Amino acid sequence: MNKRAEKMAENRAKLISAARKAFAEKGYAAASMDDLTSTVGLTRGALYHNFGDKRGLLAAVVDQIDSEMALYAQKAGAETGDDWQGLLAEGTAYIEMALDPEIQRIVLLDGPAVLGDPSQWPSQNSCLQATIQIVEKLISQGIMKTVDAEAAARLLNGAALNAALWVAASPTPEEVLPLAVEAFQALASGLLNQPAR
Amino acid sequence: MNKRAEKMAENRAKLISAARKAFAEKGYAAASMDDLTSTVGLTRGALYHNFGDKRGLLAAVVDQIDSEMALYAQKAGAETGDDWQGLLAEGTAYIEMALDPEIQRIVLLDGPAVLGDPSQWPSQNSCLQATIQIVEKLISQGIMKTVDAEAAARLLNGAALNAALWVAASPTPEEVLPLAVEAFQALASGLLNQPAR
DNA sequence: AGTGTTGACATACGAGCCGTATGCGAAATA
DNA sequence: TATTTCGCATACGGCTCGTATGTCAACACT
CATH class of the missing domain: 1.10.357.10 (Tetracycline Repressor, domain 2)
Structure with a gap:
């Protein structure tokens, strides 16, 4: 069992879920990545590691x-x-x-x-x-x-x-x-x- | 002849013209208002006075x-x-x-x-x-x-x-x-x- | 099991941008 | 000519993104 990959997938899902909410409510431009990540207990570090940049998350x-x-x-x-x-x-x-x-x-x-x-x-x-x-x-x-x-x-x-x-x-x-x-x-x-x- | 209003209309036209170019080339989000205004010899002051904000210019x-x-x-x-x-x-x-x-x-x-x-x-x-x-x-x-x-x-x-x-x-x-x-x-x-x- | 290595994420930093508050000087007014 | 107006410039603060660096748990190997 790969505990590492498992946690990573979980975090990716959390971020995507939070992003759906934030992008829908505030719009892409007005959505702060700091706020976004902190709502799921993470930081921008996780985001940039998983999706490259803000566009990647939107994609x-x-x-x-x-x-x-x-x-x-x-x-x-x-x-x-x-x-x-x-x-x-x-x-x-x-x-x-x-x-x-x-x-x-x-x-x-x-x-x-x-x-x-x-x-x-x-x-x-x-x-x-x-x-x-x-x-x-x-x-x-x-x-x-x-x-x-x-x-x-x-x-x-x-x-x-x-x-x-x-x-x-x-x-x-x-x-x-x-x-x-x-x-x-x-x-x-x-x-x-x-x-x- | 109202020299004041004349100049103002002229500046508005300049800004809109520059904005068309900048927005078309770089996209709205990536277009810097500092760059935009300086290309026509103005500053952001003129922009915010004439159009309220960046969205106003796009409108x-x-x-x-x-x-x-x-x-x-x-x-x-x-x-x-x-x-x-x-x-x-x-x-x-x-x-x-x-x-x-x-x-x-x-x-x-x-x-x-x-x-x-x-x-x-x-x-x-x-x-x-x-x-x-x-x-x-x-x-x-x-x-x-x-x-x-x-x-x-x-x-x-x-x-x-x-x-x-x-x-x-x-x-x-x-x-x-x-x-x-x-x-x-x-x-x-x-x-x-x-x-x- | 113990140790070295990887890598997922956190932290720290710098640069750029926007919007507002303030100042100035030319044009309009009287 | 004195005064007011106002269009624009300047200065400032706050926020955001992306990168560079640090850290510690999870894995690999002996």
Whole structure:
């Protein structure tokens, strides 16, 4: 039993967990690494040893959240038997998830600003990858128009993502959410081969 | 002639101009206000007097760029006689504009992270407003499905914007751009009432 | 088991940046 | 011309990040 590595993994998890909270509440720039580490009984020494620098910690946090999002979206999509309905469900799930302030702040706002475009993230953006696969499947089945799969996936995700930001910033998210979902599904239908939905 | 106000406006313009360059090249966080001001022969005193704080300067810069973008997009849209084609042209123009590193960095990445969701910006996001107006017109003409105009506009802009980030980050933007534009137009056609384009 | 070595983390330090409080001098005013 | 205004410069304090150095428990080897 490696007591050393065990403790290290535990500390990494603690730091990531604390970072999720701090980044979500204060934003990346305003989050103090001294405060962050002290809340879990560590110092910046542990942080810089484990993650290199502040960006490294954010990258680890984003990676974790992104994985969770992909999992949830895929599950939402799989619950519908139909592939096309699955794609719509995934997009809708995406919109709903982005209502979570943590996801908004960390993944949608600070993430791109600090780490650059999501498509080049080391985490490889699991969400996008999942969408691309469904799109490719639908194209090969002739259900979707033959457009570039990655382009379609990015546009869909981008639209959903932006809709979510809008809904979240709205004073009455509950009223606006269905409007966003409706518009999203209408938009997505433009990718269908058979005009009649 | 008010020599005082004249000089002040001149200094404001100088600072905004320098900020556009610095924010675009180094990013908002890494741009030093001391360096910024000294490049135009001023000090931070001028900055804080004119813009309140660093965020205020970014807001002014974003406002200026946003206005320029709206102007360009509207011009692109107006060049086509058709309203629907105009909407597509605007979206395409949006994608192309976002290839500019300055726009990417300042408006698409740092802007949302520092100032929050664009829809609540003081500048009121001229681009979005213009799109909403066209969408409303198309809906009232029965050309577009009756979805919420703001929702549709936000989704369209979001999709275009995300596509642009993707194209810009691509190693071969020239090859990817047409794919993005094609997918965007296909997607947008989902908002049409008559399935046959 | 005893000893040397590794390495995960703590501590100490330096540099840079932002925001505010204060001072100054030219332009506006009367 | 005397006075007030105010746009900007200067000076200061506090905070933050990243690195360089120290330390002590966990491991390896004999």
